[in-house]
Amino acid sequence: MEKSRITTTTNSMTILTVLNRDNFKIEREQDVVPFRNRVKEHAVKIGMGLVNQTKLITAASELVRNMLRYANGGEILIEVVSKIRENGIRLTFTDKGPGIENVETAMKDGFSTGKSLGLGLPGAKRLSSEFTINSVVGKGTVVTIIKWKNG
Amino acid sequence: MEKIPILKMGQFLLVTIQVDLYDRLALNLESDLVQMVSTTEARGVLIDISAVSIVDSFMGRIIGNIASMSKIMDAVTVVVGMQPAVAITLIELGLPLSGVHTALNVEKGMELLKNKILVNGEVPDYDDDEQYDDLDSTQ
Ligand SMILES: Nc1ncnc2c1ncn2[C@@H]1O[C@H](COP(=O)(O)OP(=O)(O)O)[C@@H](O)[C@H]1O
Ligand SMILES: [Mg+2]
Numbered sequence: 683m684e685k686s687r688i689t690t691t692t693n694s695m696t697i698l699t700v701l702n703r704d705n706f707k708i709e710r711e712q713d714v715v716p717f718r719n720r721v722k723e724h725a726v727k728i729g730m731g732l733v734n735q736t737k738l739i740t741a742a743s744e745l746v747r748n749m750l751r752y753a754n755g756g757e758i759l760i761e762v763v764s765k766i767r768e769n770g771i772r773l774t775f776t777d778k779g780p781g782i783e784n785v786e787t788a789m790k791d792g793f794s795t796g797k798s799l800g801l802g803l804p805g806a807k808r809l810s811s812e813f814t815i816n817s818v819v820g821k822g823t824v825v826t827i828i829k830w831k832n833g
Numbered sequence: 834m835e836k837i838p839i840l841k842m843g844q845f846l847l848v849t850i851q852v853d854l855y856d857r858l859a860l861n862l863e864s865d866l867v868q869m870v871s872t873t874e875a876r877g878v879l880i881d882i883s884a885v886s887i888v889d890s891f892m893g894r895i896i897g898n899i900a901s902m903s904k905i906m907d908a909v910t911v912v913v914g915m916q917p918a919v920a921i922t923l924i925e926l927g928l929p930l931s932g933v934h935t936a937l938n939v940e941k942g943m944e945l946l947k948n949k950i951l952v953n954g955e956v957p958d959y960d961d962d963e964q965y966d967d968l969d970s971t972q
Contacts, residue, residue, distance in 0.1 A: 805926035
């Protein structure tokens with residue numbers, strides 16, 4: 683069961699303080715746009731610039747689509763986090779879907795079991811400041827991203 | 834049901850996307866546009882996305898599909914008004930949107946279509962005039 687558990691971290695996670703918490707349930711396609719709007723509200727509130735906002739929301743959109751498509755939905759924890767000098771938004775996508783057999787392969791550009799572009803996971807990683815994925819076959823998938831206000 | 838209106842202007846079809854699209858709406862737009870290119874024998878499709886703040890790989894693929902299917906039917910697709918933040922994000926996402934022409938605004942997009950269609954009398958290849966902001970050239 684634990685055999686396909688892989689963790690990827692782009693940067694070292696420093697100690698974070700959570701300033702604000704917000705939960706969002708995704709059950710249907712129609713939840714995607716309201717979810718993106720909610721993320722935007724939080725990003726605007728911490729003063730994130732338009733380009734970083736756009737990157738964050740695009741990454742979020744990819745991950746939320748994956749949750750819907752491959753796991754029939756799930757939950758997202760939206761947090762405003764702070765480290766020494768900077769604030770950011772952390773999004774944790776949790777689903778109880780089938781999990782990912784081979785995370786390393788799924789992270790490759792162009793890999794898709796859904797006949798789509800295969801850019802969601804690798805693209806979301808590029809667009810985020812920090813990216814972590816944990817997937818257990820038969821249990822589900824948790825993807826966490828952070829976008830720093832200026833990062 | 835909600836629908837994105839498609840305007841016919843001479844040989845061109847004009848679509849203005851006013852909101853961030855739901856998937857179903859985007860898919861309907863794709864099939865409606867392709868069908869309309871076929872029934873009206875339009876030579877150009879202009880898609881104004883200046884009000885769109887997010888283009889993810891799903892939306893990007895739909896734009897690409899519209900362009901490639903129109904091309905098969907002898908029509909050129911121009912995407913106009915892409916917000917700079919969206920363009921930057923698309924490149925980092927890894928979506929080149931090759932084969933999709935872009936222009937700054939509707940007016941420039943019309944000009945580009947006219948140059949490509951009316952002057953030459955046929956759909957030319959993608960050797961773009963520098964005055965137009967083509968996504969391909971920003972990579
Ligand atoms: N939440 C998830 N649960 C199960 N499988 C997933 C999940 N997210 C992604 N995957 C798997 O990873 C692959 C790559 O995902 P992605 O990069 O978003 O590309 P695409 O969605 O276009 O296939 C998917 O095809 C799917 O097999
Ligand atoms: Mg995906």
